[in-house]
Amino acid sequence: AGPKRGPGGKLALVLPMGDKKLPGIAAEDIGKCAHGIFKRGREFIGKTVGITGEHLSGEEMAAGLTRALGEQVTYQGVSPEVYRSFPFPGADDLGNMFQFKRDFNDHFRGARSVDFSRSLNPELQSFDQWLSRNADKIPLEAAAG
Numbered sequence: 001a002g003p004k005r006g007p008g009g010k011l012a013l014v015l016p017m018g019d020k021k022l023p024g025i026a027a028e029d030i031g032k033c034a035h036g037i038f039k040r041g042r043e044f045i046g047k048t049v050g051i052t053g054e055h056l057s058g059e060e061m062a063a064g065l066t067r068a069l070g071e072q073v074t075y076q077g078v079s080p081e082v083y084r085s086f087p088f089p090g091a092d093d094l095g096n097m098f099q100f101k102r103d104f105n106d107h108f109r110g111a112r113s114v115d116f117s118r119s120l121n122p123e124l125q126s127f128d129q130w131l132s133r134n135a136d137k138i139p140l141e142a143a144a145g
Contacts, residue, residue, distance in 0.1 A: 002138040003065055003073045009143050011069070012076040013062045016083040016098045020105040021060075023052035023112040026130045029121055036120030051120065052112035054127050061127065068131035069138070 003011040015022075025033075033051045037044050056064070058075035065073040080102070084095030101108050118124045 002140060003062070005141045005143070011071055011073040011140070013058060013065060013073055014076045014078055015058050016078050016080040016095060017058050017102050018077055019057055020102045021055040021057045021109060022101060023055050023109055024127060025051055025053040025117070026125045029053055029124055032121040032123060033117055050111035050113070051117040052114055053117065053124050054114060055109055056127055064127050064131055067128070068135035069140070
């Protein structure tokens, strides 16, 4: 899901990540990285392979969304407890996932290297590149007024 409008009509990206960064990758890049793994033959049999396109904080994601959407998006950090209380299906599970990613950020991000991912997929997209192709597909509530 993309940013949501708050009570004042302003767009906010609400995540329980504090100032920690999240690894992110475009869906099509996952497939291209998998293809890169298959092309390397037996090298990765029995191994876990972590991939990422970029590591971004909530502030950095909000800044990218602002540029792409042409409307101010702010990052609103909330606690995992607050996130788990949100009234949508899966909020509890997502809150747990984000809490793990926040609390064990160095370990979680350390298993996902941009350089390694680029070795598998030289066309790996940054968040800004992905936004330039997909910003118009992000569902946004109309601004009031």
